[in-house]
Amino acid sequence: MNIDRIRAAADRLAGHARQTPLLSSPFLDEIAGRRVLVKAECLQHTGSFKFRGGYAALSALSEAARARGVMAYSSGNHAQGVALAARMHGAAATILMPSDAPQLKLDNTRALGAEVVTYDRASEDRDALGAALAEERGLTLVRPYDEPEVIAGQGTLGLELARQAAKAGVETGDVLVCCGGGGLTSGVALALEAEAPGLRVRPVEPEGFDDVTRSLADHAIARNAATAGSICDAIVTPSPGELTFPIMDRLCGPGLVVSDEEALRAVARAFQRLKIVVEPGGAVALAAALFRPEAVQGDAVIVVCTGGNVDAALFARALETL
Amino acid sequence: MNIDRIRAAADRLAGHARQTPLLSSPFLDEIAGRRVLVKAECLQHTGSFKFRGGYAALSALSEAARARGVMAYSSGNHAQGVALAARMHGAAATILMPSDAPQLKLDNTRALGAEVVTYDRASEDRDALGAALAEERGLTLVRPYDEPEVIAGQGTLGLELARQAAKAGVETGDVLVCCGGGGLTSGVALALEAEAPGLRVRPVEPEGFDDVTRSLADHAIARNAATAGSICDAIVTPSPGELTFPIMDRLCGPGLVVSDEEALRAVARAFQRLKIVVEPGGAVALAAALFRPEAVQGDAVIVVCTGGNVDAALFARALETL
Known part of the structure; x- marks a missing residue:
């Protein structure tokens, strides 16, 4: 950096x-x-x-990677930042959110054009689920800070x-x-x-x-x-x-x-x-x-x-x- | 205009x-x-x-008029706009406010450096009081819009x-x-x-x-x-x-x-x-x-x-x- x-x-x-x-x-x-x-x-x-980081990440991707889409784990501000940045780039965003996240956050993220995939915090492994999705769809993971x-x-x-x-x-x-x-x-x-x-x-x-x-x-x-x-x-x-x-x-x-x-x-x-x-x-x-x-x-x-x-x-x- | x-x-x-x-x-x-x-x-x-109008009015005054000070009738946004603009010009501001105005508005206007003169809405004539104050102190009245x-x-x-x-x-x-x-x-x-x-x-x-x-x-x-x-x-x-x-x-x-x-x-x-x-x-x-x-x-x-x-x-x- x-x-x-x-x-x-x-x-x-x-x-x-x-x-x-x-x-x-x-x-x-x-x-x-x-x-x-x-x-x-x-x-x-x-x-x-969070919009700044989301936009920077999306705009740095190759066209091919952008065409495949991005993924993020977040129930909050990072989700919305990535979702809007992806929409502005014409890219698909898949956001993994816990199924018990507040309804408003789920709704907002969807309204910004993202596909929200929910998982059960108690029984499912978020990272494994995310890795499987990324593999299957060729998504690029946008980490929240690292x-x-x-x-x-x-x-x-x-x-x-x-x-x-x-x-x-x-x-x-x-x-x-x-x-x-x-x-x-x-x-x-x-x-x-x-x-x-x-x-x-x-x-x-x-x-x-x-x-x-x-x-x-x-x-x-x-x-x-x-x-x-x-x-x-x-x-x-x-x-x-x-x-x-x-x-x-x-x-x-x-x-x-x-x-x-x-x-x-x-x-x-x-x-x-x-x-x-x-x-x-x-x-x-x-x-x-x-x-x-x-x-x-x-x-x-x-x-x-x-x-x-x-x-x-x-x-x-x-x-x-x- | x-x-x-x-x-x-x-x-x-x-x-x-x-x-x-x-x-x-x-x-x-x-x-x-x-x-x-x-x-x-x-x-x-x-x-x-209201700060824009207050500042425009204060900055348009002659130095002599500014040195005598300004006056406004207001219990609200115009009072605060004129008070801060006057302070920024090193001018005294006298604001006439009804004595039953909310305490917070009285306090805010004073905190911005204005002298607040209160009057009783029921028994006193605001315009006459203002005219007398302006006459006595040589204050310039800053009207809220006209x-x-x-x-x-x-x-x-x-x-x-x-x-x-x-x-x-x-x-x-x-x-x-x-x-x-x-x-x-x-x-x-x-x-x-x-x-x-x-x-x-x-x-x-x-x-x-x-x-x-x-x-x-x-x-x-x-x-x-x-x-x-x-x-x-x-x-x-x-x-x-x-x-x-x-x-x-x-x-x-x-x-x-x-x-x-x-x-x-x-x-x-x-x-x-x-x-x-x-x-x-x-x-x-x-x-x-x-x-x-x-x-x-x-x-x-x-x-x-x-x-x-x-x-x-x-x-x-x-x-x-x-």
């Missing part, structure tokens, strides 16, 4: 991915005690940064951010990124290393799922004890990736950890002060900026709000914290 | 107002039966387009929209604008007349407060029977302005009217599909595009979501329509 691959992805994404805005509010600055600049990536197509073109696609956010931060007069400080497997975090870190070396990327995770924070502290991949059970479901992964971790270990500052309650309060503040819809897992970086200011360095902090795919009931619960 | 005044305002606003994005979702296109492009002006500073520089400032949204629509390949069709006194509607209509003459501006209002729609139909200023009582409070005004109406009468297509229920459903769809927070009064144009498609013309429709200053309880109520 290197910056050239990210730049090439940015060329392919130009005019297809949105350049999401960098927002701010004096009210958030006051809470944080410093300037807070928010990259509103929840406004990306399909409501999360995939070079996906990392490159997510890294295009970092190229945009470098330009936007410079325009806002911010050349040094922490860039807080909501982190699951590390595809976005590592891609942005590589982009900023090249384009804005005074900015330091720091992953942010929910309590109980702080595998990246612990891995960075120990310089070795650590795993989470649990693999589900956070309202920040979009960024719950078992461990950092084998491709993403070395990049993060080389470039990223210490991780930050926030509580589910802080994530919900950040969702509410983004509603109230920025007028954007952020899901809890996409709000942990904002939560760290607002509610853990002592752990952040610099006169300004940059935050990536990574996604907004939250259901109405959970969003309403977040608003009750106001 | 003319296009040169809007262009001059755009020059002054450059780098100070946000260029808000033009968003879309295949799910909204499907509901409407045509492409729907949404200008997300709720992402503007202070959460509504003010040339304010119309010019709101019109800068139209200049942006003309560029964004061209980039999206839309050169003809209806542009639906949430309409109160007509400052935004008339400013955008003037901008599009010059820059995108194939686009036709149409005001959208809530039922029971359709003064502009009736005025356009009769080519004469009509008034609303009621002046309060809609959840679309931000766009409830007694009648179109004396400056704004002739512009709308010359340039705008027929008005559209939606129910409060439709406005709430549009708020919910903007949450779900665009990840933006829109207040009911800022969502009536989207409601018309989604739920009154037979009244709209063209293969694509452009919608301006004008503001996002909605309290959590009302927003949660809107989400219950999903």
